[in-house]
Amino acid sequence: MYQQSPEINDLIARFIQSPHDPVLQEEIAQLKSKGPEHFRYVENRLQAWLTEEATAAVPSVTRLLTSSPVVSPAQRKPLPVKLLSVVFLFVLLAGITLYYWYSARKMRTIKNTSGHIDSLVLADGSKLVLDNNAVVAYDVRAKRSSFVIVMSGDVYVDLKPGEDGIVRVGDNVLRAEGAAFNIHRNDRSNEVFVTRGGVKVRQRRKSTELSENTLGRLSPGNIRQQRLNSQAPLAWKTGVLSFSGVPLEEVLEAISSCFDIKIVVPPSARRLYSKKITADFGRTSPDELFHRLQQQVGAYFVKDAAGVYYISLK
Known part of the structure; x- marks a missing residue:
């Protein structure tokens, strides 16, 4: 049985x-499409709201009629009928709009299994660049406004100049026009880095604007x-x-993203975050890179497990 939640x-x-909206x-x-129980729950809530509005309106109209001078039936205004008609029409229009938005989208899911970086062009001319194993879903019918869902991995979104787009990252809704930005999503974090223009991020009732070169x-x-520098x-x-x-903190994030590894920095080593790094590592392995980096940092990068490194001061 479906269990309701405060978020829903x-x-x-x-x-x-x-x-x-x-x-x-x-x-x-999307909530209704999760299954019959979700669909019924949403419909019941909307129907309860409609009944509540109509019930609340009738007593006030009744009091108005009973307190007014006695008039003939022909002179009485059918306020309850009009009010109910307006409420019904409002809900009907909202339902039609909702149905249009849901049925008009045709989502296609893609996972990049090519073993290398791949890209695709959306219907409105915007572009997506996907890292290996990245997963996205996009609306193949959106010719004016892109709609993309980033499910996992690194995805670079390059919106066509003058075109707006909506990108979902978990519970976050990103809106932008003609912007370019990178999305990094995994089990540990969701990150957005803006390289061109601005991106508005909506979280429930709160919206935040991210400007260029902001993570x-x-x-x-x-x-x-x-x-970022x-x-x-x-x-x-x-x-x-x-x-x-x-700063070293920014350098470590780049290394972690590039090689898809985790770098553990204990509290005792976080004072090194602000240390400025100047280096061109080129294309090299993580082991060789850390060997060169530790000479500048004055600390050791130790491999703890597959894909996991940590900093040691000793």
Whole structure:
């Protein structure tokens, strides 16, 4: 049996308040598409709201009629009927709009299994660049406004100039026009790095604007912003690991993204984060790279397990 949650109730409440919001329409459509129980729950909530509105309106109209002077039936205004008609029409239009948004989208899911970086062009001329094993879904019918869902991996979104787009990353909704930005999503984090233009990130009732060269780390109800001195988050795409006066923290993030590895920094070593690094690592292995890096940092990079390294001061 379907178990309701505060998050879903909050979504339905916001949709009732703003039924013409396209983002809320899309979220409701996705919720209903999860299964028959989700569909019935949403429909029942909307029907309960309609009944509540109609019931609340009738007593007030009744009081108005009983307190007014006695008039003939022909002179009485059928306010309850008109009110119910307006409410019915409003819900009908909202339902039609919701149905249009849901049925108009034709989503296609792609996983890049080519073993290398691959790209595709969307119907509106915008481009997606996918790292190996990245997974996305996109609307093949969207000729004016791109709609993309990033499910996992590194994905570079390059919107066509003058065209807007909506990108979903978990519970986050990204909106932009003619912008270019990188999305990094895995089990540990969701990150957005803007390389051109600006991106608005919506989390429930809160919206945050990310400007050019800004990295946004997305967590439930919060976005932590950081201005970067390099294009480090794009290392997986460009293969460039060249830095000039870049803080070690930013360098480690680039290395982690480029090689898809985890670098553990214990609290005792975090004072090294601010150390400025100048180096051109070119195309080399992680072991060779860490060997060269530790000479500048004055610490050791130890391989702990497959794909996991940690910093040691001894």
